[in-house]
Amino acid sequence: MTSSLFIDIGSSQVQKDGEDCFGDTVYAKKIPEEQRIIGILSDGLGSGVKANILSSMTTRMAMKFMEDNTELQRASQIMMDALPICQVRKISYATFSIVDSELEGKTRIFEMDNPRYIFIRNNRLFDIKGREFSSPKWKDRKILVSQINNLPEDRIIIMSDGVTQAGIGNKKYPLGWGRQGCIDFVLSTLEKDPYISSSALSEKIVAEALNKENGKKAGDDISCMCLYFRNPRKLLIVTGPPFNEDKDKEIAEMVASYDGKIAICGGTTANIIERELCLKCEIDKTSFDAKIPMASKMEGVDLVTEGILTLTDVYRMLKEGIDKNSNTASARLVRLLLGSDKIDFVVGTKINVAHQDPNLPMELEIRRNIVKKIFRLLQSRYLKEISVQYL
Amino acid sequence: MDKIKVKICCGTSCFVMGASQIQVLEFEPPADIKDKIEIEESRCLNYCHNTAAKYNHGPFVEVNGELIEEANFEKVVNKIREIINGTIK
Numbered sequence: 001m002t003s004s005l006f007i008d009i010g011s012s013q014v015q016k017d018g019e020d021c022f023g024d025t026v027y028a029k030k031i032p033e034e035q036r037i038i039g040i041l042s043d044g045l046g047s048g049v050k051a052n053i054l055s056s057m058t059t060r061m062a063m064k065f066m067e068d069n070t071e072l073q074r075a076s077q078i079m080m081d082a083l084p085i086c087q088v089r090k091i092s093y094a095t096f097s098i099v100d101s102e103l104e105g106k107t108r109i110f111e112m113d114n115p116r117y118i119f120i121r122n123n124r125l126f127d128i129k130g131r132e133f134s135s136p137k138w139k140d141r142k143i144l145v146s147q148i149n150n151l152p153e154d155r156i157i158i159m160s161d162g163v164t165q166a167g168i169g170n171k172k173y174p175l176g177w178g179r180q181g182c183i184d185f186v187l188s189t190l191e192k193d194p195y196i197s198s199s200a201l202s203e204k205i206v207a208e209a210l211n212k213e214n215g216k217k218a219g220d221d222i223s224c225m226c227l228y229f230r231n232p233r234k235l236l237i238v239t240g241p242p243f244n245e246d247k248d249k250e251i252a253e254m255v256a257s258y259d260g261k262i263a264i265c266g267g268t269t270a271n272i273i274e275r276e277l278c279l280k281c282e283i284d285k286t287s288f289d290a291k292i293p294m295a296s297k298m299e300g301v302d303l304v305t306e307g308i309l310t311l312t313d314v315y316r317m318l319k320e321g322i323d324k325n326s327n328t329a330s331a332r333l334v335r336l337l338l339g340s341d342k343i344d345f346v347v348g349t350k351i352n353v354a355h356q357d358p359n360l361p362m363e364l365e366i367r368r369n370i371v372k373k374i375f376r377l378l379q380s381r382y383l384k385e386i387s388v389q390y391l
Numbered sequence: 392m393d394k395i396k397v398k399i400c401c402g403t404s405c406f407v408m409g410a411s412q413i414q415v416l417e418f419e420p421p422a423d424i425k426d427k428i429e430i431e432e433s434r435c436l437n438y439c440h441n442t443a444a445k446y447n448h449g450p451f452v453e454v455n456g457e458l459i460e461e462a463n464f465e466k467v468v469n470k471i472r473e474i475i476n477g478t479i480k
Contacts, residue, residue, distance in 0.1 A: 267402045267434030283401075283432045288418070290411050293401045296434060306434065308403050354404040354439030354449070361407055 004103040005152060006232035006341040006385075007037050010199025011225040012206040014162075016047045017217035023051030024160045024223035025059040030383055031067065035103040038066050041225050043114060043160040045093035051221070054083060058094040066100055072110070076143055077135040097158040099227060105150040112143045115164045115179050118157040119148060123190055125183055153194075154229040155201075157186060162222035163205065167212030177212045198226040232385065234260025235340035239307055240348030240367045241268050242391040247348075251391060252276030254346060255301070262300070263336055266307035266367075269348060270296060287329050295329035303336055305329035308355065311370045318377050343378060345388040347371050394429040395471055398453040402435035405450035412464055413452060424471050 011026040023046065028039040042058040044051030058079060065075035083094060095113035109117055111130070119126045130146035148154075163182055167173035173181075185208050189201065196204075202224045209222050236258045242251060252273055255262055264270050274281045281298040288294055292313055293306035306329065313330035314337070317323060322334050337343065347368060355364050371388070378384040399405075399413050417430040438451045438458070448460035454470045 268437075268440075270434050271437075281434075283434075285417075288414070293403070293406045293411075293434075294432060304434075306401065306403055306406065309406060352403070352439070357404065359408075360404060364403070364407065 004035065005105055005150065005229045007101055007103065008198045008228040008230065008341070009037060009039055009225070010197060010202050010228075011039075011041075011223070012199070012202040013221070013223040014206055014210055014218045016162075016219065016221050019048045019221075021049060021052045022223070023047040023055060023221040024162070025052070025055040026223055026225050027059045027063060028225070029063060029067075037099075037101045037103075037227075038063060039099045039101075039158070039225055039227060040066075040096060041114065041158045041160060041223055042094050042096040043162075043221065043223070047221060051094075054094040057083060058096055062096055062098055066098060072133060072143065072145070073135050076112075076133075076141075077137055080135070080138050080141065095160075099156055099158060099225075101150065101227065101229075105229070107148045107150050107156070109146045109148070109156070109158075110143055111146075111158075112141065115159055115161055116144075117146075118155075118159075118179070118183055118186060120155040120157070120186065120190065121151065121153070123187065123194070125187070150229045152229060152231050155186075155190075155198075156227045156229075157182075157202075157205070157224065159205070159224040160221060162218065162220040163209045163224055165220060166209035166218075166222065167214070168219065170212070170214060173212055177209060181212075182209070198228045201228075202226045230341075232341040233339065234258075235336060235343045236260060236262045236346065237265060237343060238262070238269055238273070238346045238348075239265040239311065239371065241266070241272055241350045242348040243350050244391075247391050248272050248276055251346060251348070258344075260342075261302045261336060261340065263303040263305070263333060264298070264301055265305050265311055265333070266348075267293075268352070269307065270298065270304045273301070274298065287327055287332070289328040292328045292330050295332060303329070303332055305333055308364055308367060308370065311367070311374065312365060315370060315374050315377070318374065318381070337378065337384075338382065340384070342385045343375070343387075345371055345375060345386065347388060347390050349390050395424075395427055395474055396429050396431065396453075396455055397467065397471065398431045398433055398436065400436040400438065400449070400451045401432045402439060402449075404439050405436075408449045409463055410450040410452075413450060413462060413467055415464060416467065421468060424468065424475065427475055428471060 009028050015022045024043045026041045040059045042055040044054030061079050097114045098110040101107040128146045130144040133143045164179045165176035168176035205224045284295045284297045296304035298304050310330045317334045375386045450462045452459045452462040
């Protein structure tokens with residue numbers, strides 16, 4: 001488990017100018033039991049509602065077939081038979097790119113008529129020859145299958161032709177931005193920011209493509225999905241004093257030996273770590289806020305905050321979106337959470353009697369409850385890998 | 392004259408009971424005591440853990456080591472002025 005990769009997956013889309021809905025569909029799904037991630041990008045024939053229906057049908061069908069490991073020829077035949085036939089062009093049509101990745105690093109890519117995927121390793125483009133398949137009934141529809149064994153820091157980018165054909169007909173880009181233009185852009189972006197997240201990278205690609213268009217109006221749906229394979233970024237969150245004081249040392253040792261980022265949430269907890277590890281901890285006055293107690297700085301620890309109030313505010317931000325440009329302790333903790341892939345919670349269950357005072361506001365939750373809410377949200381909405389240990 | 396040490400507890404219960412308003416001392420202190428105090432925030436002074444008291448009486452502030460219970464901005468400022476005036480005499 002520990003040696004397995006983490007896949008950061010992100011996508012971005014712009015719809016064709018003047019249309020009400022996306023003609024492309026992007027859809028990704030994690031299958032935790034199989035340690036597998038499937039990402040699909042489909043471009044429906046035409047644009048608007050019709051294209052939206054074609055591409056969503058293709059995406060959903062493809063996802064089901066991939067999940068069930070249906071044989072490729074059969075799956076593609078059923079998909080093509082099922083799609084409605086376009087009245088104008090007399091064909092049923094939606095292109096697709098499918099990335100099917102296992103966390104040990106085995107990845108298969110299926111493509112039909114989309115621009116070829118971009119695979120980047122060590123900041124260089126790798127062109128991989130795929131094998132061609134076609135079903136007997138639809139001989140001219142070729143599916144390209146490629147297989148990659150992924151290593152950490154690999155990236156795979158799939159896109160619709162809206163990206164490669166951006167700016168087509170312009171004086172500057174008579175044939176469009178092109179796949180090569182996109183590759184050059186990605187490589188130069190990665191040179192500047194090698195650890196950029198998938199969602200940021202796909203947003204940049206789409207924004208750049210839109211830039212090439214006449215009057216910055218998209219002439220076609222522009223969609224892009226990026227996958228970033230990396231060793232998981234780990235974060236340890238220690239919150240609350242342990243029920244038994246003998247465990248203080250255990251918690252401190254966990255903090256001292258952890259191989260990742262560390263956050264401590266709780267005044268008393270921080271005092272315990274400070275005492276056990278003989279570290280110095282100072283209040284960081286740049287994080288002053290009237291609602292959230294200030295953060296502190298401790299050597300070897302990435303963030304020290306107060307407990308319940310900060311965690312309650314973290315939960316609010318995870319639900320409603322992060323406060324931009326905020327420097328409060330809670331905003332810093334949210335950024336730390338969202339920037340991590342694997343988060344280990346260590347929760348001390350000792351109850352602070354002072355918090356049970358009926359004069360205090362209702363919002364003062366019991367630590368265990370608020371932590372439970374936070375990690376459920378991180379799991380379901382943000383697809384983070386979570387472990388929790390109560391002490 | 393040594394500066395007067397003001398230690399404000401910013402633990403959870405003290406904070407919600409009003410310690411955040413006492414923190415104003417740090418950023419906008421009254422002019423007469425501005426140069427005479429030294430503020431220190433503490434993550435938790437541990438007074439609230441004293442369960443013998445019926446309820447806790449936060450927020451807790453220490454002024455030169457002397458504990459003020461149920462502190463608020465005025466109480467703390469008055470205490471500081473008392474000490475300043477006392478030492479002048």
